Amino acid sequence: MKIERIYMIPVNDAYATTCACPLCALKAKVEEDSLDYYLGPSLMEPDTRVLTNKTGFCGDHLNKMFGREINRLGMGLMLHTHIQDVKKETDPMWESAAPDKRSLLKGKDPDYRKRMVSLADKIDARLGSCIICDKINKTMARYKEVILWQYFEDASFRETFSNKTYHCLPHVAELLRDAATQLNQNQASEFVSALSKSHNNGLDELIKDVEWFTLKFDYRNKDKSWGNSKDAVPRAIAMLGGDMADAPSSEKEKEK
Ligand SMILES: [Zn+2]
Ligand SMILES: [Zn+2]
DSSP: OOGGGGGHHHHHHHHOOOOOOOOHHHHHHHHHHHHHHHHHHGSSHHHHHHHHHHOOOHHHHHHHHHHOOOOOOHHHHHHHHHHHHHHHHHHHHHHTOOOOOOOOOOOOOHHHHHHHHHHHHHHHHHHHHHHHHHHHHHHHHHHHHHHHHHHHHHHHHHHHHHOOOOOOOOHHHHHHHHHHOOOOOOHHHHHHHHHHHHHHHHHHHHHHHHHHHTTTTTTTGGTOOOOTTHHHHHHHHHHHHHHHSOOOOHHHHHHH
């Protein structure tokens, strides 16, 4: 596996800070940088415009771009040519999408359902394609390669990964998938055991904290300490939703 050093620094930084899920922090940074890039002067460059016309942005990233309230002209120009491109690509399919009504002259149309579904698929494909999502997926794949590599090459990283970190559920699933394709059996044995331990300890803590959050509503517990439970609900949502970049880390984690 060829490891590129430029990806090591952000990975080490993310694992060194006590954020709730280092992969969420890494993803948020790539997303921020990409939003800056595509809202900046690049929006007017011919190469970028070819990309924004063809690939475009998903609804989530269009909303995030718009929400920044900058370069509205650039966004308008980009959207103008992008929508034209979508229309150009789907126009021929629209022309044949609606079947003729059946009559004495026009018999059964055997393929009309297929044509309608193909058009719907084409529209979905255009909506789902996004330059920023592509950039995030590509960069995150490099980061996860670095994580799997460093786990075996760097003892202090291994210690941090195994004992001081827990990841959100979507990123645990991603790490498992990448480990399944990139690690041999002995490596997988070690890595997955460590991931399982840190992940399940993290979940147990969270389950306890959420439970105590609910028990605090009981008048008998009114004067008892919140412990780590005050922010247990947003932490649980971030754990399930895979958006822990801004989620509070538990007091226990902060102590580590
Ligand atoms: Zn995450
Ligand atoms: Zn996107």
